[in-house]
Amino acid sequence: MNDPLCGPCARASGFRKPIPEDFYEDADLRAALENYDFGPVFAAVRQHTGLTQLQLADLLGLSQGRISAVERGERRLINVRTAARLATVLRIPASLLGFPASHTVTGDVIDKEVSWLERRDFLSLVTAATLGSSLNPELARLGSLLPGQVEPVTRSRIGAADIDAIEAVTEGFRRSATAHGGGLCRAAALTQLHQVRRLEDAPCSPEIRTRLLVAIANLARIAGWHAYDVDDHDAARRLWTYALDTARRADDHPHAPGLTVHVLLNMAHQALHLERASEALHLVQLASATAANRKHPVSTVTQGYTSAILGCCRAALGEPEPTHRALGQALETYAAADPAATPPWTKFVTDVAIAGQQGYSLYLLSLSRPEFAPQAIEKLTSAATGYGAEYERTRALTLPPLASVQFQAGDIDAAVATGYDAVNAITGLSFTRGYARLRVLDTVAAPHHGKPEVAELREHIRTALTTAA
Incomplete structure (x- = not known):
């Protein structure tokens, strides 16, 4: 129970009579407070203390019009901070407003935020969150109410x-x-x-x-x-x-070896991104050795993915024959896979993803051997058009290599169109990894800078890169 306002303090606040300790024991007032209906409370307080609506408004930091509307039942005060301030000034027991009884109310904040299991306006707040933030001022501070560590x-x-x-x-x-x-x-x-x-x-x-x-x-x-x-x-x-x-x-x-292999292949993927092809190859070889030496066999899909990443490594090293052997092995292995027997970390391996893996390896080869560009275009186009919204990140990463090989094949119009699509896709996602591929695209497009449409595309790419930096 909060201490009642003493006589001198009450008179200093404009009260003719202090609020007695048992004031809120009245059944009607308790029922009103339980529903955050302050109309009967304001009326009872003013009747007991002799305050006018204007004096009570000044005391509570509200407008006289709002006090009047609340007393008439036309307005409700459901904001938890406003309720805390009213409880402080009018000495309303915290428990009657749904605040933990063990916590005091000081100033216009609660010493400890009211429990969301105990706050009585929870359904009102949830409704406001569902229908629109303008319906409840509490929504503006939801971010500060999220639980921390x-x-x-x-x-x-x-x-x-x-x-x-x-x-x-x-x-x-x-x-x-x-x-x-x-x-x-x-x-x-x-x-x-x-x-x-x-x-x-x-x-x-x-x-x-x-x-x-x-x-x-x-x-x-x-x-x-x-x-x-x-x-x-x-x-x-x-x-x-x-x-x-x-x-x-x-x-x-039984799934631990396969997971270990996939982690190593993730590391190899990163090494390729960082242009460390030899390091990536070492990681793939370690993944292969791990798969061979564990007591539980890895899934067929994992074996195929290992061969696909091996193909990327060989392509990055500029080795066409080993690249084709690895990609052929990947296709052969994928064809024998049973989708129902694959662990969750292989769900991304679909026919579209397989085409994308092949296309990316051919793209890497084309950076030093342009004759591989047409094959890369076929595979990358199939992947770019096949990815759905659930794989938008992968589609975005596929577009810069596709535009690059289109430039190498001399299809400038298609390359420019794909290039704009690539910039828009990458800048619209929550990741930065794709910007490295835009830089490569800018370099591949440079020999065609004399064409106005290519110059404009390169400017668009550079603007995106500058903004990201």
């Missing part, structure tokens, strides 16, 4: 449902990244990773333990890919290294 709930034991939840969240992060770029959910994925890591010490069966480790490793892999998407290469490598170590500790799980 919190201690995880102590678990006496974890089970299959907990692992299912981690896997579902990880899949959500993966889908968000492929559709919108990894920058959008990067912080959320890292926060989730920090939380689930703390479950490692929770009691569980050996089977659940290995599933947990695989789930954590895959979440770390996705978080690493998010970092890679925004060119935080150091963070990506640290996360992927952690994923490798965690997957290793789950070696008894």
Whole structure:
């Protein structure tokens, strides 16, 4: 219970009589406060203290018109900060307004934000959030009310449902990244990773333990890919290294070797992006050795993906014959794959993705051997037109290489059109990795700068690069 306003303080505030300690014991007032209906409260306070509407308005920091409207039942005061201020001035017990009774109300803020389980205007706020922010002023500060880092709930034991939840969240992060770029959910994925890591010490069966480790490793892999998407290469490598170590500790799980291979191939992908082809080749070779030396075989799709990345490495090194051998092996392996038997981290491997992998390898070859441009155009066009909205990031990354090989093949009109599409797609996503491919496109387009349409495209590319920087 808040202390009642003392006699001298009440008189200084314009009260003729102080508010007694039991003032809000009245059943009608308690019912009104429970519904945030301050009309009866204002009327009762004014009757008891002798305040006019104008005096009460000055005391509460409201307008006289608003006091009048509330008393007539035409307006409601549901803002939690306004309610806190009224509770302070009128000495309304905090518990009657849905605030925790153990917390005091000071000034116009609550010492501790009212629990969203206890606030009585929750449904009103949810309705406002659903229908539009103009309906409730609280929505403007929702960002400041989001929970920060919190201690995880102590678990006496974890089970299959907990692992299912981690896997579902990880899949959500993966889908968000492929559709919108990894920058959008990067912080959320890292926060989730920090939380689930703390479950490692929770009691569980050996089977659940290995599933947990695989789930954590895959979440770390996705978080690493998010970092890679925004060119935080150091963070990506640290996360992927952690994923490798965690997957290793789950070696008894049948999917652990395949996950380990995919993490290594992610690292190889990054090395290719950084133009470290020899390093990428070493990582692919390590992935192949890992797949061969684990007690559980990796999936057929994983084997095919390993060959595809090997083809990219050979292409980046300017080796046409080894490139074609690797791509042929990838196609042969993919053809034998059973989609129903593939783990979640291979879901991106579709016919469209396979065409994109082939096209990208041929594009890398074409940078030093332009005769490979026509083959690259066929594969990259198939990929660019085949990716749906759920793979918009991959489509965006496919467009600059496609425009580049179109320039090399002499199809200037198509190259310019694809180039504009590439800039618009990349700048519309939450990632920075695609800008490196725009720089290569600008270089490939340079010999055609004499054409006005090419000069305009290059200016468009440079504007995008400058803005991103």
